[in-house]
Amino acid sequence: MTRPRRERVPAALGLLAGLGAAFFILPLAGLLARAPWGDALTALSAPETLEALRLSLVASLTATAVSLLLGVPLAWVYARVEFPGRNLLRALTTLPMVLPPVVGGIALLLAFGRRGLLGMLLERGFGITLPFTTAGVVMAETFVSMPFLVLTVEAGLRSLDSRYEEAARTLGAGRWTVLGRVTLPLIAPSLFAGAVLSWARALGEFGATITFAGNFPGRTQTMPLAVYLLLESRPEASFILSLVLLAVSLAVLVGLRDRWLGSP
Amino acid sequence: MRRFFLLALAAVSACGSVPAPVSPDKAGGDLSVFAAASLTEAFKAAGTGFKAAHPGSNPTFNFAGTPTLLTQLLQGAGADVFASADQPNMQKAVDAKLVAGAPRVFATNKLEIVVGAGNPKHISGLADLARADVLYITEAPDVPAAKYAAQALAAAGVKPAPRSLEADVKGVVSKVALGEADAGIVYVTDVRAARGRVSGVAIPDAQNPRAGYLVAEVRAAHNPYAARAFIDYLLSAGGQQALQGFGFTPP
Known part of the structure; x- marks a missing residue:
């Protein structure tokens, strides 16, 4: 690898780069400057804030668990199995990464809503309705966040040296033993990075949630929904909640710096 | 952002057109x-x-x-x-x-109960909103319609449990139109604007605040x-x- 040379920065380029950086830093500075620090504790300990926090944690962690359960096998299939239409399937299952979340929410309604393709059967057959429930929040969050896990784990599996697995197999290990004792431990960093990324995305989910699950304190009102609605009634509380989400996002980025962003 | 885009668009299209006629109308x-x-x-x-x-x-x-x-x-x-x-x-x-x-x-404006097209749940008044088989949604507490709705419900002595507090009246109408919710309280004008996709059930004047x-x-x-x-x-x-x-x- 060649080390990048220390170069003189052309003035125009430096100016544009500075503008680019300022574009991201100014909004953060605005949030920090306008946050009513004195009321931070009151705002954070208000019942509706705690309720939104609790719901956000429960829903996003459940969404991450579901993503691991379904996403790791999906990643394994993408990385290891050749089959026609694999790229198309991968594109379809990672679409939510680029889809506007509101569109995702509408799609979920049309599939799992009371009049949806599957939702209709669920309601008629089992009396289960998903919109306006915490389960609906978990579904919306899983829908938008699982692709991050799938792609990260797939990349981990592809870069894995398969000789370790072959060695284990020649030594008599069964398929499940190889998976549990060799493959998964070897891709642990990707698993961790994928899980944290998808958890952070789930925690910040707004559009699909409000569209599919609605908004009700304690049941479907997660932190981002509370931030949005509080902006109208109690802006100060909304600023504080925004800072909490900002701090979590920052912690995730810093924590994953080496694994995901690549250390300098 | 959107406004900026529209303004930019307006500016661009203004440059391209022939000089605007001198208008004495200051409201232009x-x-x-x-x-x-x-x-x-x-x-x-x-x-x-x-x-x-x-x-x-x-x-x-x-x-x-x-x-x-x-x-x-x-x-x-x-x-x-x-x-x-x-x-x-x-x-x-x-x-x-x-x-x-x-x-x-x-x-x-006046309030009206918005229900699915053809009123499939046979809702006839505010009292029906508290029925167990009716999925009722309303607006977030700071939305004016939610305040008027609270007044109407108080006047009728009904306490329905909403399943969602939507960000505005349009959110309520669209979820009822999609069939995800059975009923909500919105303005007469909202029901009229979505005619065909939803139906309306009148609220008596005595219980209906004038907005x-x-x-x-x-x-x-x-x-x-x-x-x-x-x-x-x-x-x-x-x-x-x-x-x-x-x-x-x-x-």
Whole structure:
């Protein structure tokens, strides 16, 4: 690898780069400057804030668990199995990464809503309705966040040296033993990075949630929904909640710096 | 952002066209109107009427829940006219010195129960909203419609448990239209605007608060002449006719 040379920065380029950086830093500075620090504790300990926090944690962690359960096998299939239409399937299952979340929410309604393709059967057959429930929040969050896990784990599996697995197999290990004792431990960093990324995305989910699950304190009102609605009634509380989400996002980025962003 | 885009677009298209005719009408030019979500269809029609009355004017609209609009104005969004769905939110704008002159009531509205097309759950009044088999949703507490709905429910002595508090009336109408919710309380005009996709169940006048809509010129208006002309138009016979075409009642 060649080390990048220390170069003189052309003035125009430096100016544009500075503008680019300022574009991201100014909004953060605005949030920090306008946050009513004195009321931070009151705002954070208000019942509706705690309720939104609790719901956000429960829903996003459940969404991450579901993503691991379904996403790791999906990643394994993408990385290891050749089959026609694999790229198309991968594109379809990672679409939510680029889809506007509101569109995702509408799609979920049309599939799992009371009049949806599957939702209709669920309601008629089992009396289960998903919109306006915490389960609906978990579904919306899983829908938008699982692709991050799938792609990260797939990349981990592809870069894995398969000789370790072959060695284990020649030594008599069964398929499940190889998976549990060799493959998964070897891709642990990707698993961790994928899980944290998808958890952070789930925690910040707004559009699909409000569209599919609605908004009700304690049941479907997660932190981002509370931030949005509080902006109208109690802006100060909304600023504080925004800072909490900002701090979590920052912690995730810093924590994953080496694994995901690549250390300098 | 969207407003910026529209302005940029307007600027680009203005450069490309032949020089504009010299207009003696001071109400010409761009006019930005921030209006309550429930005014969407009526104000679009009023905008067309205003354009016809003032050639060279170009009204653009930002429709959202009244508290959202108020927040945007407080944060310095560029608007010429603010139309609020209730008095308290307009009062907040007055207190924050966001508007110039006294706000004027230009229309009134009534509530109605919005139900699925053809009323599949056979809802006949407010009391039915508390039925166990009726999935009722309403608006977030700061949305004017939610406050009026609370008044109506209190007058009827009904306490339904909402399953969702939507960000504005349009959210309630669309979830009922999709069949995800069975009923909600919105304005008569919202039901009328979504006719065919939803049905309405009347609320008796004794339980039905009259919602007054207020309009005012924004103090920092870029185009104060046009702002005043638009407000005058809303109160004129032509403007009132446009509003009443969508179910609004006179002030």
